[in-house]
Amino acid sequence: MKKSKFSDSQVIEALKRVEGGLAVPELCRELGISSATFYKWRAKYGGMDTSMMARMKELEAENARLKKMYAEERLKADILKEAMAKKF
Known part of the structure; x- marks a missing residue:
């Protein structure tokens, strides 16, 4: 399985930033990820802490x-x- 270039804390931080009001496309551009990746993160890790x-x-x-x-x-x-x- 491919190792993510983002740590657990970075994924959680990204999810919290969107919950705080940042637009998903803007975050995706900033991190260099696709929106599909973001939504997979949210489905898998949404509501979790580190x-x-x-x-x-x-x-x-x-x-x-x-x-x-x-x-x-x-x-x-x-x-x-x-x-x-x-x-x-």
Whole structure:
């Protein structure tokens, strides 16, 4: 996944500036982002503060790790089933 050039605090700051009355197109020009990027940020991070955002990223990383572990274990179980089927 591509790493963002904006930190969590910068994203939160941008969202707060628009809530404060700054126009979205003006902010997008200033930051050099598309309006679609801004609206994705707002959909994902709207209403969060920096600590909540960091916690969410930690949970996403843990979820990805657990999914990978599950896939590996499932693969092992399938291999064992095949071996047992061939044996009998």
